[in-house]
Amino acid sequence: MTVLCTEARFSLADPAALLRALCEHLVEHHATVSEREGATLIVLDGSKAVLRLAKQELLARVEAPNLAGLQAMKLAIASHVVELAPAGSAPAIGWQGDGSGPSLLPDFRVLTVTDTETLTPHMRRIRFYGEDLARFDTLEALHVRLFIPPAGLAEPAWPVLSEDGLITQPPAEQRPAVRKYTIREIDVAAGTLAIDFVLHGDTGPGSTFAERARAGDRIGMAGPGGRGLRDAERYLFLADETGLPAIARMLANLPSAARGLAVIEVANAQEEQVLQAPAGVTVRWLHRHQAESDAAPQLLAAFEALDWEQDGPSLYVWAAMEHEAFRQLRSATRQRLRPDLDQHLIVSYWRNGLSEEQHALEKKAAARAG
Ligand SMILES: Cc1cc2nc3c(=O)[nH]c(=O)nc-3n(C[C@H](O)[C@H](O)[C@H](O)COP(=O)(O)OP(=O)(O)OC[C@H]3O[C@@H](n4cnc5c(N)ncnc54)[C@H](O)[C@@H]3O)c2cc1C
Structure with a gap:
């Protein structure tokens, strides 16, 4: 299997303390942590990070079967290093290897409106086309975060994963509003999904987008999340x-x-x-x-x-x-x-x-x- 790989060194006053805190934190996010040949191995969603202590440094090597897994692990490590470093001492971060350069977030997709349907006076179904939707086709997690660009923007701007592995948001005036909605139908092979929007007549970005949506409009989507269907009698x-x-x-x-x-x-x-x-x-x-x-x-x-x-x-x-x-x-x-x-x-x-x-x-x- 092809493995993608990238490495970074973090300069820290107390790398051992940070590594301990990082492991405790990632375990809460369902990572498994073990010790192997003097290194700490973290496995999360099929990707792994090998972390080694050096003098006033923490060395990280991330390996993943695909780019999305690589970026997700980079984000998990880099964002927690920044969050857990003592105030004012977050290290500068540079990754060397695969997946360098800014990219969309690993679970982010751009959706394009294909058509709309009025279901009832206050419910509008919007159908979208998107690439690579397989991760969203699950009944265990039904909702997504939609990124709705400000109206009138010629070209939508999305949050990106920067070279340091951290998320960079677009400037405030271009930043999309984020709203939670539910995938009502999805067809991964066709690359299509449908979302039913309540038209509540208020000025919220979600309802306003749904009122005005036309074929060709673009929004972003990340996820999925939440809890859905369970087996029961x-x-x-x-x-x-x-x-x-x-x-x-x-x-x-x-x-x-x-x-x-x-x-x-x-x-x-x-x-x-x-x-x-x-x-x-x-x-x-x-x-x-x-x-x-x-x-x-x-x-x-x-x-x-x-x-x-x-x-x-x-x-x-x-x-x-x-x-x-x-x-x-x-x-x-x-x-x-x-x-x-x-x-x-x-x-x-x-x-x-x-x-x-x-x-x-x-x-x-x-x-x-x-
Ligand atoms: C996990 C999850 C899944 C969801 N799935 C869906 C879905 O599939 N379809 C859907 O339509 N909604 C769904 N919602 C609800 C939706 O996210 C909220 O209604 C959201 O506030 C709509 O955003 P907005 O930009 O239109 O309004 P906002 O900017 O959030 O709010 C503006 C004003 O509108 C009011 N408002 C917001 N929603 C309603 C409403 N429904 N009726 C009357 N007034 C309202 C607010 O109280 C506020 O005064 C979901 C919410 C969650 C948490």
């Missing part, structure tokens, strides 16, 4: 329109014997879609309350009204919705379901009144506060 899906694309994709891919319930809240009957699902899975549509603004979120009420068998290891719960509904549902599920994080995914997909950037900052602050 029974399923419970709960979502508003933003989680509908993920539920639709999961339902279409369930085994024919699967049993369960999908409860989907949309604005009104015009926003319902025809979904492909096994006969044993019921799809129930809820129409959003408009009159009673202080009524409990409908998804929460539907969850509380469920008359079902005892929760057990055979049940998988997947729920995604607006933040306030998510908060109330999560608290209700804590009372009714076993605390089995692996079998329950309950997440906030957007927050009323906050942009994605503001929402992400709030989530980080809440996680820090415990």
Whole structure:
């Protein structure tokens, strides 16, 4: 097998301390770390890094079966060396070998709009063409980060992996907005995928892009991420329109014997879609309350009204919705379901009144506060 290889030397006051911290950190990212012939071997997603200590230096050799693996390992090593070096003492980094010179990020693809389809008054499907999409064709990780360039830019600018192995962003005025969306359909052989965008009428870059998209427009995509479908005997899906694309994709891919319930809240009957699902899975549509603004979120009420068998290891719960509904549902599920994080995914997909950037900052602050 052809192996690509690159090397770097990092000047550090205490290379041993940094190596220890680096290993601890990468283990949290599911790397395996071992000692071999006086060197430290780190293996991550099929790529390996051999790290040796020298006087006030850390020597790194990265080997990978392909360029994407090589760049991913370079990024993992270089970014953590910079992050873990004592404040003000991050070393200058230069890599010698394969894959030198700036490149797109290893998991980044440029997508070109091929066509659009109005599914409902507030849901637009956009189909894209992209190269080398195999890594995105998985039901275990359904969402991607879309990089949406500012409107009116003649040539989109993307983040790149620089010669030092670190990410360089385009200048602020050209920098794409990053938004999370779900792959609704994908055909790797044809190089095509579809994403369903909620048109929420606000000025967010995601919704605005979807309103205006035309064949030939380009955006970037990285990922995939998140948690998707799990094997189970029974399923419970709960979502508003933003989680509908993920539920639709999961339902279409369930085994024919699967049993369960999908409860989907949309604005009104015009926003319902025809979904492909096994006969044993019921799809129930809820129409959003408009009159009673202080009524409990409908998804929460539907969850509380469920008359079902005892929760057990055979049940998988997947729920995604607006933040306030998510908060109330999560608290209700804590009372009714076993605390089995692996079998329950309950997440906030957007927050009323906050942009994605503001929402992400709030989530980080809440996680820090415990
Ligand atoms: C993992 C994941 C997967 C997702 N998949 C999808 C998907 O497949 N399709 C999809 O449409 N969305 C999806 N979302 C939700 C989407 O990322 C958010 O709605 C996002 O905020 C949209 O970005 P924007 O640029 O349009 O608006 P932002 O700039 O983020 O927000 C601008 C304003 O619009 C409001 N707003 C944002 N979203 C909505 C909405 N849906 N309805 C009403 N007001 C809104 C905000 O509260 C804010 O006031 C997903 C989110 C996550 C976390």
